[in-house]
Amino acid sequence: MSDAIDLSSDGGVIKTIVRRAKPGAIAATDNLPLLDVHYEGTLAETGEVFDTTHEDNTVFTFELGKGNVIVGWDIALRTMKVGEVAKFTIKPEYAYGSAGSPPDIPPGATLIFEIELVACRPRKGSTVNSVSDEKARLDELKKQREMAASKKEEEKKKREEAKAAAAARIQAKLESKKGQGKGKGKAK
Numbered sequence: 001m002s003d004a005i006d007l008s009s010d011g012g013v014i015k016t017i018v019r020r021a022k023p024g025a026i027a028a029t030d031n032l033p034l035l036d037v038h039y040e041g042t043l044a045e046t047g048e049v050f051d052t053t054h055e056d057n058t059v060f061t062f063e064l065g066k067g068n069v070i071v072g073w074d075i076a077l078r079t080m081k082v083g084e085v086a087k088f089t090i091k092p093e094y095a096y097g098s099a100g101s102p103p104d105i106p107p108g109a110t111l112i113f114e115i116e117l118v119a120c121r122p123r124k125g126s127t128v129n130s131v132s133d134e135k136a137r138l139d140e141l142k143k144q145r146e147m148a149a150s151k152k153e154e155e156k157k158k159r160e161e162a163k164a165a166a167a168a169r170i171q172a173k174l175e176s177k178k179g180q181g182k183g184k185g186k187a188k
Contacts (some may be wrong), residue, residue: 007079013072014089018114021081028077032120033064044089044110051104051137059118070095073113080117088113 007013028035036059053060062068064077066181072090080086090111092098098108105111 005079007075008072008094012033012091012094013075015076015079016087016089017084018087019083019085019116021084021117025081025083026120027081028064028117028120032122033063033066034121034123035117036061036119037077038058038116038118040114042112043105045106050102050111063123072111073115076113076115077117080115082117082120085114085116086113105157 003016006014026032038053038059040049040054042049065074067074070090072088072094073179075094076086076088076090090113092108092110093139095109095111096105096107101107101109
């Protein structure tokens with residue numbers, strides 16, 4: 001196991017890596033917020049297991065950052081990669097607080113969760129491809145807008161140059177006409 005890492009900077013959520021993810025493993029992102037996890041939750045004071053997915057080999061799925069889980073989990077899972085197993089010690093203020101706990105968790109309990117991040121997936125209705133396709137489409141639109149703005153700016157510059165050239169021609173004609181008028185007076 002590795003050293004403990006204070007994720008909340010106040011000792012409220014402590015992480016200890018049990019098994020590192022393989023190199024190149026993915027992590028939760030805005031495009032991959034649906035997480036599948038295996039976990040076992042125990043009470044820090046007694047070591048009693050109060051919840052687990054290991055007994056029936058199920059996965060628990062939730063969307064990160066939507067308030068579907070305790071705050072400690074939202075903090076903890078953001079630091080994990082697929083395949084990683086970590087142990088998190090979560091103080092009551094990052095769990096269920098002093099009241100409102102599920103019946104099998106005493107009020108004000110510190111919880112320990114051993115969590116394995118099994119998968120990160122996109123939201124329903126989108127796929128990794130459609131998310132990356134949408135990003136590519138938006139990037140292309142941005143590029144097209146920039147090109148159109150640049151073309152518009154070039155056209156404006158050409159119009160201004162054409163106006164300046166026309167004004168210069170008119171001025172030159174006026175100057176030449178002025179010059180022609182001198183010395184053409186009647187002789188006496």
